[in-house]
Amino acid sequence: MDQPQLEPAPSPALTPMMAQFFEIKAVNPGYLLFYRMGDFYELFFEDAEIASAALGIVLTKRGKHLGQDIQMCGVPIHAANDYLNKLVKLGHRVAICEQMEDPKEAKKRGAKSVVRRGVVRLITAGTLTEDDHLDARAANFLAALAMVRHGETDFALAWADISTGETFTADLSADQLQDELARIDPVELLLTEATQSALVERHLFAPSWSAIAHTAPAQSFDSETASATLRGAFPGEAFDPSVLSRASRAALGAIIAYVGESQKGVGVALRAPLAETTSTYLAIDAATRSSLELHQTQRGQVRGSLRQVIDLTVTAPGSRLLSARLAAPLADAAAINQRLDAVDLLANDTMLTGRLRSDLKAVPDLARALTRLVLERGGPRDLAAIGAAISAAAALSRHMAQLAEPPAVIARLASTLAAAPLALASQLALALDDELPLLSRDGGFVRQGYDQTLDDERALARQTRAVVAALQARLIDETDVRSLKIRHNGVLGYFVEVPAGHGAKLLEEPHRQVFIHRQTMANAMRFTTTELADLEGRIARAHEAALDIELKVFASLRYDVLSRTDALRDLADALAELDVTTALAHLAATRRYTRPEIDTSLAFEITGGRHPVVEDMVLAEGQSFVANDADLSGDDASGGGRLWLVTGPNMGGKSTFLRQNALIAILAQMGSFVPASAAYIGVVDRVFSRVGASDDIAHGRSTFMVEMVETAAILNRATRRSLVVLDEIGRGTATFDGLSIAWAAVEALHETTGCRALFATHFHELTSLAKTLTRVSNVTMKVREWEGEVVFLHEVAAGAADRSYGIQVARLAGVPEPVLRRARQVLTVLEQRSTGSASSSQKASVLDDLPLFAHQSAPTPVQQDPVLLALDAVRPDEMTPKQAIDALYELKKIRDDARRS
Numbered sequence: 001m002d003q004p005q006l007e008p009a010p011s012p013a014l015t016p017m018m019a020q021f022f023e024i025k026a027v028n029p030g031y032l033l034f035y036r037m038g039d040f041y042e043l044f045f046e047d048a049e050i051a052s053a054a055l056g057i058v059l060t061k062r063g064k065h066l067g068q069d070i071q072m073c074g075v076p077i078h079a080a081n082d083y084l085n086k087l088v089k090l091g092h093r094v095a096i097c098e099q100m101e102d103p104k105e106a107k108k109r110g111a112k113s114v115v116r117r118g119v120v121r122l123i124t125a126g127t128l129t130e131d132d133h134l135d136a137r138a139a140n141f142l143a144a145l146a147m148v149r150h151g152e153t154d155f156a157l158a159w160a161d162i163s164t165g166e167t168f169t170a171d172l173s174a175d176q177l178q179d180e181l182a183r184i185d186p187v188e189l190l191l192t193e194a195t196q197s198a199l200v201e202r203h204l205f206a207p208s209w210s211a212i213a214h215t216a217p218a219q220s221f222d223s224e225t226a227s228a229t230l231r232g233a234f235p236g237e238a239f240d241p242s243v244l245s246r247a248s249r250a251a252l253g254a255i256i257a258y259v260g261e262s263q264k265g266v267g268v269a270l271r272a273p274l275a276e277t278t279s280t281y282l283a284i285d286a287a288t289r290s291s292l293e294l295h296q297t298q299r300g301q302v303r304g305s306l307r308q309v310i311d312l313t314v315t316a317p318g319s320r321l322l323s324a325r326l327a328a329p330l331a332d333a334a335a336i337n338q339r340l341d342a343v344d345l346l347a348n349d350t351m352l353t354g355r356l357r358s359d360l361k362a363v364p365d366l367a368r369a370l371t372r373l374v375l376e377r378g379g380p381r382d383l384a385a386i387g388a389a390i391s392a393a394a395a396l397s398r399h400m401a402q403l404a405e406p407p408a409v410i411a412r413l414a415s416t417l418a419a420a421p422l423a424l425a426s427q428l429a430l431a432l433d434d435e436l437p438l439l440s441r442d443g444g445f446v447r448q449g450y451d452q453t454l455d456d457e458r459a460l461a462r463q464t465r466a467v468v469a470a471l472q473a474r475l476i477d478e479t480d481v482r483s484l485k486i487r488h489n490g491v492l493g494y495f496v497e498v499p500a501g502h503g504a505k506l507l508e509e510p511h512r513q514v515f516i517h518r519q520t521m522a523n524a525m526r527f528t529t530t531e532l533a534d535l536e537g538r539i540a541r542a543h544e545a546a547l548d549i550e551l552k553v554f555a556s557l558r559y560d561v562l563s564r565t566d567a568l569r570d571l572a573d574a575l576a577e578l579d580v581t582t583a584l585a586h587l588a589a590t591r592r593y594t595r596p597e598i599d600t601s602l603a604f605e606i607t608g609g610r611h612p613v614v615e616d617m618v619l620a621e622g623q624s625f626v627a628n629d630a631d632l633s634g635d636d637a638s639g640g641g642r643l644w645l646v647t648g649p650n651m652g653g654k655s656t657f658l659r660q661n662a663l664i665a666i667l668a669q670m671g672s673f674v675p676a677s678a679a680y681i682g683v684v685d686r687v688f689s690r691v692g693a694s695d696d697i698a699h700g701r702s703t704f705m706v707e708m709v710e711t712a713a714i715l716n717r718a719t720r721r722s723l724v725v726l727d728e729i730g731r732g733t734a735t736f737d738g739l740s741i742a743w744a745a746v747e748a749l750h751e752t753t754g755c756r757a758l759f760a761t762h763f764h765e766l767t768s769l770a771k772t773l774t775r776v777s778n779v780t781m782k783v784r785e786w787e788g789e790v791v792f793l794h795e796v797a798a799g800a801a802d803r804s805y806g807i808q809v810a811r812l813a814g815v816p817e818p819v820l821r822r823a824r825q826v827l828t829v830l831e832q833r834s835t836g837s838a839s840s841s842q843k844a845s846v847l848d849d850l851p852l853f854a855h856q857s858a859p860t861p862v863q864q865d866p867v868l869l870a871l872d873a874v875r876p877d878e879m880t881p882k883q884a885i886d887a888l889y890e891l892k893k894i895r896d897d898a899r900r901s
Contacts, residue, residue, distance in 0.1 A: 016114045018044075018065065024097055028119055031095035032087065036117060040074040041096075048073045054090050055083055084123060085133050091211060094123040122262040125212070126188030129163045129372050136316035136365065138323065139166075142258070143186035145177075146221050146251040147195040156247030158255050159184050160270055164317075164367040165374075165569065167255075167273040169248040175717065176278055178206050182286035183327045185295075190216045190254050206286070216254055226253030233260075239272035248275065269374035271569060282329040282669050283686040285717075287710045291689040292662055293613070294326055306663060309616045310672065312586050314361045317572060318579025325580065329669035333683050336598045339581075339671025341407035344595055346585035347673065353589070355399050356582050363392045363579075366572040370565065373558055380436040380445035383557055386568065387428030393420035393571055396578065409581065416574035421564050431557055440554040443547045454549040460542040467535060468494070475529075479511055486532065492518060494536045496527040584672045593673035596664075601682035602641050604632040604665070604723065604756045608677030611660035612667070615675060624877075626653070626794040627677070630661050632723075632756035638775060640720045640754020643746065645766055646796070648781030649805035651812070653794035654760040655691050657781070658725045661758060662689050665723050684756075685721040688714040690729070691760075704732030708741075715748055724749060724757040731762065739763045750775060767800035867895050 014022070021044060025033050032051055034041035043051045044062070048071040052059040055075070062072040075083045087094055100116040107113065126142030128134055143159040154174040160167040172180055181189070189212045191199075196215060199205035226249035230241040233256045241249055252273055259268050290298055297304045307326055313319045330336045346353045364385035372378035373386075397417035400406070406414065433447045446454060472486045481502045488494050495518055498506060503525030506515040519526040561568070587593060591612075597603075608627040615625040634641035646654050664674045665684050690710045711729055718724050729745050730738025742763050749757050750773045759766075770776045778800040782793040790808035807823050874887055 014065065015063070016112055018063070018070070020114050020117060024095075024117065024119060028095040028122070031093045031122060033095050033097055033119075034075075034080070034084075035097045036077075036099045037074070039077050041077065041080055042072060042074040044070055044072050046071075050092070051083075051087065054087055054092065057083075081130070081132055088123060088125050088128065088133065091125070093125075093214075095119045096121045096123060120264050122264070124188055124214075124262060126186065127162050127259060127262040129368070129375060129377060131365075131368065134163055134368075137311075137319035139164075139185075139320050141184055141186040142188045142190070142255060143181070143184060144190040144216070144221075144251040144254040144258070145195060146191075146223075146247045146254070147198055148245075148247045156245060156251045157181070157184075158248060158251035158273070159186055160255055160259070160273075162259060162269070163371055164320075164572075165269050165271040165371055167252070167270045168276055169244055169252055169273050170276045170278065171245050171248060172278070174202065174204060175713075176283075177204055179283065179285040180278070181206070181209070182289055183284065185327075187212060189213045190220075190258055192216060192218045192221055194218065216258060220254045220257040221250045222253070223247065223250040226250055229253045229256050233268050233270060234272050244273070244275060263375060266375050266377075269371045279685075280331060282331050282666065282684055284327075284329075284666070285686075285688065285713060287713070288662075288687055288689040289327075291691050292659055292666070292687075294666070295323065304613060304617075306613055306666075309613050310584075310587055310667070312583040313579045314357055314583070315363050315576065315579045316365050317367055317576035318360070318583060321576040322580045322583065325670045326666070329666050330671065331669065331683055331685055333598050333600050336669055336671055336683070338408050340595055340598070340673075342409035342581045343584045343588060343671065343673060345403075345407055345410060346582055347588040347595075350589055352399060352402075353582050353585050356396060356578065357586065359392055359395050359399070360575070360579050360582065362388065363575055364388050366568060366575065370561070370568050370572070373561055374565065378558070379439045380432060380554065381438060383428055383554070383561065384432050384436055386561055387425045387432070389571065389575065390420045390422060390425035390568075391429075393417045393575060394422055394425070396575075409577075413574050413578050413581075416570055417578070419567070420571055421567060424560060424564060427560065428557060431553060440551060441547075443550050446550050446553050451549060451553065454546055454553075457542045457546040457549065461539060461546060464539050471532065471535065478514075479506065481505065492526065494528070494532050494539075495519075496529065496532065497524050498527075500524055588673035591675065593675050594678060596668040596674050596676075596679035596681055598668060598681055598683060602634040602636070602721070602756065603680045603682040604630070604641065604661075604684075605678075605680040606630040606661060606664055606676050607679070609660055609664055609679070610675040611656050612663060612675045614656055614660075622875075628657055628660075628794075628796040630657075630758070630796070632661075632758070633680075633682075634754070634756060634775060640750075640775065641756030642775045642777060643750055643755075643757040643759060643773070645746070645770065645776060645778050645800070646758060646760040646780070647762070647764060647767060647778065647801035647804075649783055649790065649792065649801070649803075650809045652781035652783060652792050652805075654781055655727055656794075657796055658691055658727055658758045658760055659689065662687050662723060662725045683721065684723045685719055686717065687723050687725075688718055689725040690714060691725060691727040707732055711741075711745060715745065715753070718749070718753045718755050720754040722753070722755040724753075724755050724759075726757065727760040728762065729759070739765060742766060743769070746776070747773070762804050764800065764802070764804075866898050867891055870894050 021033070021035055024035070025047075032043060032047045034043065036042075045065075048059060051057070052071075052073045055073075057073050057075065059071055059073050061069045063070050084094055096119060097117050098120045100118050103115050106115045124142075126140065128140060134140055139161050140163055141159045141161050143157060146156045146158075148154055148156060148171075155172045155177055156169065157172055157177075157180060158167070158169045170180065189209060191213060193215050196205065196213065223246040227241040230239070230249065230252060244252065256268055256270070259270070284292075284294075289295070293305050295305055295307045296302050302308050307323055310326075311319055311322055313322055330339075346356075366386060366389040369378065369382035369385040369389075372382050394417070397414055397420070400410065400414040400417070403410065403414070431446060431450050433445055436445045437443070448455060448458075468486050472484065475486075475496065476482060476484050479502075481498050483499050483502065485497050486494060487497050496515065500521070500523050503520070505511065506525070506527055507517065514529055515527040516529065517525070518528050588595075607629050609630055610625050610627050618625050630644070632642045632644060646657065648654055660675075664676060664679060665681055665687060667674045668679060668681050669684065690707070707729070711726070714724055714726070726745070730740070730742040732738070733741075742761055743766060746759055746766060746769055749755060749759070750769075767778045770778045778798065779796050780799050780801040782795040782797050783805060784791040784793060790805050807820055807827065810823070811820055870891055876884065879887065
């Protein structure tokens, strides 16, 4: 979020340090300035107030400015990452201002000179690269949106994950914009003020964008200069900017400019952009993503989402790729079947899949490690990660070499893995120690024996303690002062310390020729000697020389890695794809998923379909999921797909049945096996799901209005190849209004759209449409009534429900018995009148004659049937035949005892 600017010009009374602060702050508006002062990053004025409140740290003061106290707070350098992470997650942007010279150099320019400082990096949500700032299993996209003034499309979108280098562009129409941004889910969105104003004016600016949108200068979206910018950003890449539309070049140019500014001249570590077309993917609008809970539940939780249930990947890059495939399933039958071929092979070879998954577990995040090295932000651990990934790739390729005729996807992956640069991995393994520091400047990461000169310098440094101890022993013998110690601190370096009572002895002959007085303390005196000073110099030079050699080794290894950037990125892609493929194979083998048959027809025939998330939950509770069939298949000759009208009670499983079929289609087209006994699906171009009710109070939209907006989108955008799932259309308004809307919607889906559709409703009048609309069929959720209770069987059967069992469901929910009795009275009258031809006014007059509601202060206790209570405790699937017979006799005994009592 943009922060208010501070006072524009420094006062003449400002200290040199505060004048420097204002100068740096002025050129970085909108950022919290982390101003380096020694071992702390300090924040001042409004920045300090914001950071203090956000981080929960103490707000202090430092002098005055224009008569007002200067607010200040700070965070220690060693803990800065934790504080930065919290600020970025809260939506703040931070400018890191470092000391650019040694304070000793500043003092040489004069007593009042300040250390030169400069901003070395701008940290925003979309420009993060460090693992401790990122979700390892989620992409971190920065997006830029450009508006088209003339042309066939309205907008162009570019997006990039800075941490991996992946970059994409797409030209979009206005009605695709919100859906694509919901798919991409960027953490930061760049656009000009003019574009944002146009979006607001056209009611296209989604409320959720407010938290991620940042206005960028219009010149950064200049398409005229974008081509040169893009050529500079992708040198040596086989990329021609002219293949992109002007708007796409403008959006991509804005990302390049923003990333370049944030990295402060380090460079832009992006891959050549991939131009996407929405027709390549199964279109899923924002409302459908929310309704189907693909990546998170409607409560915003990952647990309970489809992704959480199917994500069995063992690496972070694999998890990111699985998420991307789930967000954008394919719409090309040939490409889908290629993915399914690969999963099929591995699902049927569980031993190979197990070996591959075992080796994949040890594969580091190659893409992010490589990016940090490109951006000069990597360390020895990143080099080691790259070496480990290469070695793992070689091992994986050896496992895959045993396959005689692998399918196309497996063959391609095996070829890429086999080409891994093993020589580079060997070099890294020889050079890097087993225990590595995070930063190269900490030293100690080059393996012993790799460089003889380094070993010699280290030997001197390691011998420091022994050399110092020997010198101390000799000085004790020469002075006969047994309490003499050689010590070290950051100010004096090495020095000789003796108790104050022995200090005078060292100031006299013959010792005064050896010992040079340095400092007198209350209880001790400190000296140095020429020999100790020479030793200290040699030790310091040894440490510096060792570190200098190590830094040269690091630079050389980094150069060797970066010279293979393209090959390593291809390898990273292959490792992630192999992880996804083996994970889906493992999912199929362990969850009884089956391979779907995919072609270009209008088929949609599911046998024994199951809801993957609900099944996972009920299995965890020791229960079984009731599978159901669905057949919406159609053809061009008949005019399109079939439409099932689904009736039945609430709690009967309609919503689960509707959603599971949409999820099966999505899983199939992302290249996964599906939770069903069999599935035959003609490629779906769009999935629409309108299940459940919600409002949008903040923007003045009622539940019914939201329902109508989403229904309108479906009716306007669905095609014959689409799959539409609709539940309870028209229930949010008056009965006749709602019934009329639902009736007309069914007719439109049948006559105009011709799509494959599931339409659940409590308007039983709609079932009569099956008599006049040839592709409409009635199905219902089966229930049973026994002794006044309703039992939901969760089974789909042909036919129509005659009632909705709403009062029985109300009873299950705990509605008081007097209210239920009154509801039955009213329902009886309404049902009697509905069979006649009475007008609404006549029906109302009959209701007026009903006896008054009989109030009771407490509901009458319901007598529980002891047989039913005992039956609830029976678990037939867990019983032996003998235990089942014994349980039956026990139930009969309980019943006989109840009758006698």
